[in-house]
């Protein structure tokens with residue numbers, strides 16, 4: 001429990017205006033975007049520098065106070081919920097873009113910068129940071145969850161774009177990991193240890209990110225199919241024919257229906273694929289488009305909307321970015337349980353078929369980053385109705401178990417947080433014990449984001 005003296009000491013570190021135990025502030029930092037129950041922190045601190053974060057961590061260590069890092073709380077598995085209360089370290093005051101290195105395709109940032117804002121700045125240099133989770137996430141939160149998104153099929157996840165990190169360890173020690181070379185075989189890969197560790201090992205204050213050049217031209221297609229299997233088989237065939245889509249998304253007919261109602265659209269309510277390809281010349285993209293259309297026709301596509309150029313790409317993709325909001329708006333009073341499994345591409349069709357069967361009696365919406373073998377299921381229901389919610393959780397458990405049986409993972413991108421802890425033993429076997437040993441070594445008092453990852 002935080003005392004009055006703790007508040008005074010934290011204010012001495014971060015400044016009078018940068019520490020709050022006000023009711024509304026605590027409430028805002030008690031939940032993410034998931035259904036997991038909220039937990040109030042005792043205090044929220046907005047540091048301005050690595051030095052301040054280090055001093056907060058040292059003070060917390062001396063007083064054995066839990067510390068949870070906070071980006072903007074858009075997680076979907078309870079990842080930043082401060083289950084053991086204590087201090088929430090909010091990165092809103094650390095949004096600096098420290099240096100752009102256009103010739104090296106790199107940028108140095110503070111952890112609180114929102115990736116969409118970062119990309120606005122980078123576009124002036126013809127560059128962008130490709131991982132794209134859709135929500136207004138921070139770089140710290142994206143590294144915390146190893147977030148990805150629609151462009152991962154071409155560019156990789158957040159962890160594939162980190163070259164250097166500045167990390168504050170429990171106890172306050174500051175370490176610098178990595179270098180600015182494009183490749184390195186030097187020592188253990190600590191960057192990938194911290195990426196996806198959900199703030200349980202260290203708090204990231206700065207990062208050097210690897211960037212990509214903005215694509216010169218775009219081609220996009222929205223294709224509908226009579227059956228789900230036609231759509232999911234198309235995914236496999238496009239990927240195995242040597243094409244390199246920049247994005248490849250599957251949406252089931254329930255998702256299309258909700259988007260139609262919410263956005264006043266008139267799309268065929270059938271299984272749908274959305275695809276994007278990047279290239280240089282219009283001729284080249286047209287030729288690619290013709291091949292893709294052929295593959296779709298072989299799989300009995302019933303309708304194709306397509307276009308070349310950025311405006312056309314934006315027109316075809318706009319509704320995809322609104323999916324989560326549309327589902328929530330069209331199901332007032334209900335809460336979402338969001339599943340996020342990923343499987344090898346060869347099992348994608350079987351996995352989606354299993355999911356559809358499993359959720360047939362639920363208000364379920366199935367979609368995902370098909371090119372990565374990643375599938376999301378949003379089930380809208382009432383956690384307070386224990387009978388109904390037990391059925392939702394049962395479906396979630398069976399879907400994860402099937403993904404693991406297909407040699408996949410319990411979470412493709414949302415992280416373990418609270419909801420996936422129970423699957424780690426099955427997924428990781430003996431290596432889970434090594435993860436726990438690493439946690440004990442780096443955070444012996446279990447002060448950083450306690451209660452996450454491990455049961």
Ligand SMILES: Cc1cc2nc3c(=O)[nH]c(=O)nc-3n(C[C@H](O)[C@H](O)[C@H](O)COP(=O)(O)OP(=O)(O)OC[C@H]3O[C@@H](n4cnc5c(N)ncnc54)[C@H](O)[C@@H]3O)c2cc1C
Nearest residue numbers: 071072073074075137138140141142144147148199204413
């Ligand atoms: C509409 C919607 C769509 C989404 N789509 C996607 C998607 O397509 N792909 C995807 O991957 N995710 C998606 N997400 C989930 C979410 O946006 C990501 O997980 C994102 O990375 C969370 O970032 P954040 O800044 O909100 O972090 P938070 O939720 O605040 O925190 C995330 C985790 O990182 C830790 N953390 C935060 N900052 C730091 C730091 N500086 N150092 C160390 N740890 C830190 C936190 O303790 C927590 O464990 C979506 C969410 C929403 C609401």
